[in-house]
């Protein structure tokens with residue numbers, strides 16, 4: 001049995017993903033554009049998202065930032 005996908009939780013770390021779209025659904029209050037609109041999702045990060053969670057749950061900001069930092073580190077280590 002796999003656990004049901006909680007759309008408010010990051011599928012990578014289980015943290016609150018603070019997705020504005022889910023917040024809007026939960027509270028019924030219009031929210032400003034989600035933080036994820038301005039973030040870059042690296043291919044490496046997206047590859048780590050479980051297939052079941054793709055399109056169902058947002059990642060959290062911490063995981064997106066961590067992946068970006070890792071990608072930048074990798075890029076700076078290239079010759």
Ligand SMILES: [Zn+2]
Pocket residue numbers: 010011012013014015059060061062063064
């Ligand atoms: Zn996360």
